[in-house]
Amino acid sequence: MSDTLASWNDGGARSAIIGFVDRITKAGTSDFVPSQERIAVFDNDGTLWCEKPLPIQADFLFRRLAQMVEKDPSLGTRQPWKAVVEKDYVWLGAAIEKHYRGDDSALKMMIGGLLQCYQGVSIEEFETTAGDFLRSAQHPVLKRPYLECTYRPMIELLRYLEANGFTCYIASGGSRDFMRPVTQGLYGIPPERVIGSTVALEYQEDASGGCIVHKPELDIFDDGPAKPVRIWSRIGRRPIFAAGNSNGDIQMLHYCSDPARPSFKLLVNHDDKEREFDYVAGAEESLKLAQQEGWTVASIRTDWRTVFSDTSLQG
Amino acid sequence: MSDTLASWNDGGARSAIIGFVDRITKAGTSDFVPSQERIAVFDNDGTLWCEKPLPIQADFLFRRLAQMVEKDPSLGTRQPWKAVVEKDYVWLGAAIEKHYRGDDSALKMMIGGLLQCYQGVSIEEFETTAGDFLRSAQHPVLKRPYLECTYRPMIELLRYLEANGFTCYIASGGSRDFMRPVTQGLYGIPPERVIGSTVALEYQEDASGGCIVHKPELDIFDDGPAKPVRIWSRIGRRPIFAAGNSNGDIQMLHYCSDPARPSFKLLVNHDDKEREFDYVAGAEESLKLAQQEGWTVASIRTDWRTVFSDTSLQG
Numbered sequence: 001m002s003d004t005l006a007s008w009n010d011g012g013a014r015s016a017i018i019g020f021v022d023r024i025t026k027a028g029t030s031d032f033v034p035s036q037e038r039i040a041v042f043d044n045d046g047t048l049w050c051e052k053p054l055p056i057q058a059d060f061l062f063r064r065l066a067q068m069v070e071k072d073p074s075l076g077t078r079q080p081w082k083a084v085v086e087k088d089y090v091w092l093g094a095a096i097e098k099h100y101r102g103d104d105s106a107l108k109m110m111i112g113g114l115l116q117c118y119q120g121v122s123i124e125e126f127e128t129t130a131g132d133f134l135r136s137a138q139h140p141v142l143k144r145p146y147l148e149c150t151y152r153p154m155i156e157l158l159r160y161l162e163a164n165g166f167t168c169y170i171a172s173g174g175s176r177d178f179m180r181p182v183t184q185g186l187y188g189i190p191p192e193r194v195i196g197s198t199v200a201l202e203y204q205e206d207a208s209g210g211c212i213v214h215k216p217e218l219d220i221f222d223d224g225p226a227k228p229v230r231i232w233s234r235i236g237r238r239p240i241f242a243a244g245n246s247n248g249d250i251q252m253l254h255y256c257s258d259p260a261r262p263s264f265k266l267l268v269n270h271d272d273k274e275r276e277f278d279y280v281a282g283a284e285e286s287l288k289l290a291q292q293e294g295w296t297v298a299s300i301r302t303d304w305r306t307v308f309s310d311t312s313l314q315g
Numbered sequence: 316m317s318d319t320l321a322s323w324n325d326g327g328a329r330s331a332i333i334g335f336v337d338r339i340t341k342a343g344t345s346d347f348v349p350s351q352e353r354i355a356v357f358d359n360d361g362t363l364w365c366e367k368p369l370p371i372q373a374d375f376l377f378r379r380l381a382q383m384v385e386k387d388p389s390l391g392t393r394q395p396w397k398a399v400v401e402k403d404y405v406w407l408g409a410a411i412e413k414h415y416r417g418d419d420s421a422l423k424m425m426i427g428g429l430l431q432c433y434q435g436v437s438i439e440e441f442e443t444t445a446g447d448f449l450r451s452a453q454h455p456v457l458k459r460p461y462l463e464c465t466y467r468p469m470i471e472l473l474r475y476l477e478a479n480g481f482t483c484y485i486a487s488g489g490s491r492d493f494m495r496p497v498t499q500g501l502y503g504i505p506p507e508r509v510i511g512s513t514v515a516l517e518y519q520e521d522a523s524g525g526c527i528v529h530k531p532e533l534d535i536f537d538d539g540p541a542k543p544v545r546i547w548s549r550i551g552r553r554p555i556f557a558a559g560n561s562n563g564d565i566q567m568l569h570y571c572s573d574p575a576r577p578s579f580k581l582l583v584n585h586d587d588k589e590r591e592f593d594y595v596a597g598a599e600e601s602l603k604l605a606q607q608e609g610w611t612v613a614s615i616r617t618d619w620r621t622v623f624s625d626t627s628l629q630g
Contacts, residue, residue, distance in 0.1 A: 036505065123547060180551050190351065191551025198548065203540040209572030212547050225518040232438060232527050233513065234549065236495050236506025257524030 005160055007153040007306040013266070013298040017157065020264045021164050024240065031262050033240055035165035040241035041231055041252060042158070044172035044179060044196070047245045047268050048187060050149040050308075052277040053141060054093060057178050060133050062092070064117040079106075080113040097281055111218055115199060119216040123177060123201070126214065131181030142276075144308070150186050152309040153298075154243070154268075158187055161241065169239075171231050172196040173223035173248050186309075195234050197222040223248040228255035239263075245270065247285045253295060265295035272300040275307045320475055322468040322621040328581070328613040332472065335579045336479050339555065346577050348555055350480035355556035356546055356567060357473070359487035359494060359511070362560045362583050363502060365464040365623075367592040368456060369408060372493050375448050377407070379432040394421075395428040412596055426533055430514060434531040438492060438516065441529065446496030457591075459623070465501050467624040468613075469558070469583075473502055476556065484554075486546050487511040488538035488563050501624075510549050512537040538563040543570035555579065562600045568610060580610035587615040590622045 008014035024033040045051035054062075065084040068075055075081040083091040095106035118126055137146050158168050170189055172179065176196030183189040200215040222230050228251050231239060242249075242256035243266040253265040267290045270279050280287060290297050300307060323329035339348040360366035369377075380399040383390055390396040398406040410421035433441055454464050473483050485504055487494065491511030498504040515530040537545050543566050546554060557564075557571035558581040568580040582605045585594050595602060605612050615622060 176548075177551075192549065194551065201544045201547065203543045203566055203570070205566070205569065208574040209553070209578075210543060210566060210569045212544055212570075228518045228525060229516045229527055232516065233491075234507065236492075236509065238524070251518055251520070251525065254520065254525045255518070255527075259523040263524075 005153065005156050007156055007304060009303055009305050013296050013303045016296045017160075017264070017266070020241075020262065021161070024262055025164050033261055037237060037240065038161075038164070038166040039235055039237050039239040040158075040161050040166045040168045041171040041195075041239045041243070041256070042154070042168060043244040043246070043249050043252070044170050045174050046270065047243055047249075048150055048154050048170070049146075050139065050142065050151075050276065051245075052270075052279065053089060055096075055174060056134070056139075056146050056149070057174050058092065058096075059137065059140070060130065060178065061114045061117060063133075065113055068117065080110040115216040115218060118199070118214040121214050123212045123214075126177055127181050130178045134182050142308075147182065147186060148308055148310060150309045151268075151304070152306050153304045155187060155309055157243070158189070162188070166241065167193070169193045169195055169231070169235065171222070171227055171242075171252060173221070173227075175199075176222075195222065195230050225251045227252035231255065242266070243268065244286065246283045248282075250286050250289060253286070253289075265290075265293075267295050267297050269297050269299050272304075272307065274301075276300055320468065320471050322471055322619060324618055324620050328611050328618045331611045332475075332579070332581070335556075335577065336476070339577055340479050348576055352552060352555065353476075353479070353481040354550055354552050354554040355473075355476050355481045355483045356486040356510075356554045356558070356571070357469070357483060358559040358561070358564050358567070359485050360489050361585065362558055362564075363465055363469050363485070364461075365454065365457065365466075365591065366560075367585075367594065368404060370411075370489060371449070371454075371461050371464070372489050373407065373411075374452065374455070375445065375493065376429045376432060378448075380428055383432065395425040430531040430533060433514070433529040436529050438527045438529075441492055442496050445493045449497050457623075462497065462501060463623055463625060465624045466583075466619070467621050468619045470502060470624055472558070473504070477503070481556065482508070484508045484510055484546070484550065486537070486542055486557075486567060488536070488542075490514075491537075510537065510545050540566045542567035546570065557581070558583065559601065560585065561598045563597075565601050565604060568601070568604075580605075580608075582610050582612050584612050584614050587619075587622065589616075591615055 004018065005014050023031045026032055042048055045055045049056065062084045065081050069081050069085055076085045095110045099107040134146055138144065139146055139149050142149060161168055168189060170179065170183060174196050176194050176198050179196060180191040180194050183194050198219045200217040200219040201212050202215050204211050204213055220226060238258050239256045240261065240263045242253050244253055245268040256263050256265055267286055269287065270277055272278060319333065320329050338346045341347055357363055360370045377399045380396050384396050384400055391400045410425045414422040449461055452461050453459065454461055457464060476483055483504060485494065485498060489511050491509050491513050494511060495506040495509050498509050513534045515532040515534040516527050517530050519526050519528055535541060553573050554571045555576065555578045557568050559568055560583040571578050571580055582601055584602065585592050587593060
């Protein structure tokens with residue numbers, strides 16, 4: 001099968017993945033895992049699509065913050081609106097990085113502003129707005145459509161696992177309802193298999209079937225120790241394959257370790273300055289643990305023959 | 316197809332169901348609904364299995380409360396332990412019925428006690444305990460195994476919908492993790508398609524893959540207006556078929572009404588004193604709305620040829 005994981009270079013991570021899949025699909029052996037238990041979970045930002053210089057969702061939300069200032073200029077003197085108006089990407093980026101160092105003050109300020117963005121908006125309206133943005137906006141540095149900032153080797157991996165009886169889920173710190181409009185088209189993952197962060201939602205009666213709207217409260221920030229809980233809550237099974245790229249994925253990767261059977265942990269390492277980005281901020285701990293605990297590290301530079309998907313070549 | 320819904324009597328609810336399914340599966344018509352959008356949601360207690368004289372889960376939890384009193388007799392003077400020790404089913408039943416009339420005081424007291432039952436217990440232990448109970452305990456009045464207190468016509472309905480391209484979910488006020496150990500066997504519904512109430516869960520690191528344990532807090536009581544929100548959160552689509560039996564299902568049934576396409580609402584009416592139970596308590600509003608809004612009512616007495624499944628006759 002020379003077509004298997006064709007965007008991956010031979011050896012290294014590719015061999016480890018194929019070896020694992022061969023091992024757990026061989027009926028009659030002690031390592032065999034039945035198909036219904038072949039659950040794989042994938043982080044999204046930095047694992048399935050590019051997350052630098054800022055997560056794609058941050059761009060989406062910042063544009064909305066800017067629209068709010070247009071309507072109410074007085075907001076422009078306060079954070080997070082101030083940073084957006086002044087294009088202060090250092091403040092914005094630092095808010096997320098500080099979070100990884102245990103300081104949530106700026107992140108909370110940002111989230112407070114973001115939650116106001118969609119207060120009272122219905123899930124259908126949000127779906128349309130998010131989908132329209134994702135289908136039209138462009139990456140500010142890579143200068144390609146956001147929908148072509150997905151990683152081709154990882155999409156091949158999703159297909160390869162599915163071809164071997166796996167069911168794949170997204171388990172992301174990003175917003176579930178932001179991703180859902182495009183996950184089927186991008187990854188072949190339908191909305192019911194997208195797990196992520198979410199604002200609080202509220203059901204409101206109306207004359208035609210009722211309506212679910214956004215409340216200005218965070219419900220779940222699906223990162224770190226929240227990930228295994230959300231995975232269990234949604235799936236009711238412990239995954240045997242997990243892929244991530246940051247400290248926020250550590251617990252998810254740990255949780256993918258049923259002592260009674262084989263499991264596979266994949267960490268994507270962003271070390272390719274030429275073709276993508278080269279960074280370890282937010283991934284220091286996970287890279288250390290990968291070494292210590294023998295997780296498989298996929299180096300973008302050396303393991304990936306191609307980095308990005310080119311959707312213009314598809315169908 | 317004379318085998319279609321064989322436990323349903325001709326006419327009435329059966330004809331309405333078949334008419335709806337025929338209508339939305341005819342390709343090329345304006346009522347056609349693509350297979351991936353054929354989502355059906357089913358309440359569990361009183362819709363898929365018997366909920367009287369008390370929900371099956373209440374029996375499970377009350378036995379645990381009784382065990383707590385055995386260990387610590389001083390608990391026996393306080394509610395809800397007192398009611399359990401004194402077999403005061405009136406107090407226990409009233410706690411649930413009062414909830415439907417807007418008075419949650421007794422229910423909260425009961426839930427407070429119940430949450431203590433499984434504090435610190437892992438999801439795997441709980442799964443084993445719940446599964447063992449369900450596979451061995453017997454209904455106190457019907458004198459048959461709990462697992463044979465499921466409704467055969469409703470299980471036929473699940474299979475019929477699936478044969479017509481539907482994906483069926485349970486959306487229950489009962490505990491998700493209590494049902495999950497048996498839903499595949501009973502209903503052909505795997506754990507990832509079980510939505511329900513849940514206590515708060517917490518991830519704890521350990522040497523072998525980490526562990527998710529119960530906290531002594533209710534996370535979500537999946538009833539009434541919580542049901543549409545939970546359904547959206549899990550599935551990301553609006554159902555076109557919903558079945559329930561009580562006031563707690565009203566919002567779920569309403570939500571199953573996309574104005575742009577056909578939808579079907581089924582309400583099970585417990586009116587069969589001979590073969591099951593005859594009650595309207597907790598269903599008054601839903602029965603009134605069924606009349607007003609033209610939902611289909613399945614009368615157990617007249618629409619169902621057989622009531623209960625007989626698992627001993629199955630493979």
